[in-house]
Amino acid sequence: MAKTYQEINEKIARGEAVVVTAEEVIDIVKERGVKEAAEYVDVVTTATFGPMCSSGAFLNFGHSDPPIRMGEITMNGVEAYGGLAAVDTYLGATQPSQDKGIEYGGAHVIHDLIAGKEVHLVAKSQGTDCYPRKELDTWVKLEDLNEAYLFNPRNVYQNYNAAINASSHRMYTYMGILQPNMGNITYSTSGELSPLLNDPLLKTIGMGTRIFFGGAQGHVSWMGTQFNTACPRDDKGYPQTPGATLALIGNMKEMNPKYIRGAVYEGYGTSMFVGVGIPIPILNEEIMAFVSVENKDLYTNVIDYSVPKKAKPSLKKVSYAELRSGSVDINGKIIKTSPLSSLKMAREIAEELTNWIKKGEFFLQEPIQSFPMGNAIKGLEIKEGESR
Amino acid sequence: MMTKKILLSFPQKATGQPMAMELIKTYHLDFNILKAYIDDNVKGTLLLEIKGEEADIEAGIVFLRQNQIGVKDIQSIVEVDEKKCVSCGACTAVCAVGALEMTDDWSLVHHDDKCLECLLCVKACPMRAIHAII
Structure with a gap:
């Protein structure tokens, strides 16, 4: 028997909705079968908490007197974009600071703002007839700003490579430190709890989907960049390489600093840990079958990051159950595996989202537009010649 | 002795x-x-x-x-700040002796008696939650 978004929301309003996490639902489906479980469960919560570089904040500072058209902007020494209107900016998570470099970047400023700290704002301008001020040096808090919202162009990768290093030198990468001679493997996923792996064909997650975003209620605003729904899939439809991504939007003023954290990858740069939880409505048996997926059935490739090309070779296809076991056997060599995203925090987020829904504080939003399937990604061709 | x-x-x-x-x-x-x-x-x-x-x-x-x-x-000069740690696991990737490892519930645990003080974990920690006390 199929359910509608409206029926589920009415159950949430009455406090009668059955809400479980994507880990808990696995046993429910094993005990009751897909058909009965689909009738019993209304919402399955998914979550992830990991490094998501393609993130940042749109901010509006309000006008000073006399006003300025901010051209060059720094916040705690981190450059923010000056190419928008007078006092609007976009602060990118990976932007390093001018004095501390990658140890303190845009993500750290965003975290500090959400934590309620004062941030040092410096701006310069040419000065115009309508915006005469040329310099500004002040301190701002999140509550002082007009608008402050995260708009992250590419978050919650549906699946991602595991990383290995077959060279003879240690590598410092966005996949952490990779020891030489295939000394270790790193991977980044919440696996069977991961949002987009539980909805592999994006039947319920689309533009407008309401989500847990950094502790606030945010939304999926668009398909994420490098959105790849033309990726290789298994016979059930689960991606086996990096697949779909999401662009997310949410109000920083409602966020919790616990779920948005600045991160540093030695020798690589600044990134941001983003906490995201996505509810999946159990509309029918097909969706219930999808969310009951287990780590043993989700696969990715162990990619050699030492090959300095776009197309890096895969040394082995492995399941997330193998990666989670602590080691993987590649050609007879037992190689230690380590996570990079926090499953502990992802579970906490899924629990919190579950509680919001059970308490009637969070309702499901049906997507106003679905995302395209079969969308492939393009590379960048380097064309010779200085002018055309 | x-x-x-x-x-x-x-x-x-x-x-x-x-x-x-x-x-x-x-x-x-x-x-x-x-x-x-x-x-x-x-x-x-x-x-x-x-x-x-x-x-x-x-x-x-x-x-x-x-x-x-x-x-x-003291067992080890390496200290993990539990307030900053998010249990991501990045430090365990470089800890060859298993002094830093994930528990069954995916929390980070620090067995300081196993630590050889190579200090690679200090570099590996994205939260900068690990430091050497000297």
Whole structure:
């Protein structure tokens, strides 16, 4: 028997909705079968908490007197974009600071703002007839700003490579430190709890989907960049390489600093840990079958990051159950595996989202537009010649 | 005979005196200096592995404390700040001896007795939650 978004929301309003996490639902489906479980469960919560570089904040500072058209902007020494209107900016998570470099970047400023700290704002301008001020040096808090919202162009990768290093030198990468001679493997996923792996064909997650975003209620605003729904899939439809991504939007003023954290990858740069939880409505048996997926059935490739090309070779296809076991056997060599995203925090987020829904504080939003399937990604061709 | 790892903190006024020599001469202790940071007339930190009779070690520690030197039993100079740690696991990727590992519920656990103080975890931690105390 199929359910509608409206029926589920009415159950949430009455406090009668059955809400479980994507880990808990696995046993429910094993005990009751897909058909009965689909009738019993209304919402399955998914979550992830990991490094998501393609993130940042749109901010509006309000006008000073006399006003300025901010051209060059720094916040705690981190450059923010000056190419928008007078006092609007976009602060990118990976932007390093001018004095501390990658140890303190845009993500750290965003975290500090959400934590309620004062941030040092410096701006310069040419000065115009309508915006005469040329310099500004002040301190701002999140509550002082007009608008402050995260708009992250590419978050919650549906699946991602595991990383290995077959060279003879240690590598410092966005996949952490990779020891030489295939000394270790790193991977980044919440696996069977991961949002987009539980909805592999994006039947319920689309533009407008309401989500847990950094502790606030945010939304999926668009398909994420490098959105790849033309990726290789298994016979059930689960991606086996990096697949779909999401662009997310949410109000920083409602966020919790616990779920948005600045991160540093030695020798690589600044990134941001983003906490995201996505509810999946159990509309029918097909969706219930999808969310009951287990780590043993989700696969990715162990990619050699030492090959300095776009197309890096895969040394082995492995399941997330193998990666989670602590080691993987590649050609007879037992190689230690380590996570990079926090499953502990992802579970906490899924629990919190579950509680919001059970308490009637969070309702499901049906997507106003679905995302395209079969969308492939393009590379960048380097064309010779200085002018055309 | 027993072996013990201790961290000594010298305040400014104790930096000019030959304390370690007293440990050998008066208390018959052997020691290895594992790490040392002594800025004469400012402050100093010394990580020692001391070897000797239990009573001598205790008496030596009393002597140091009488001279205003802080003495702390220690397993490893690596400390994990649990408030900053999010249990992502990035540090476990470089810990060859398993001093940093994930528990069954995917929390980070620090077995400081296994630590060889290579300090790669300090670099690997994205939250900068791991640091060396000297």
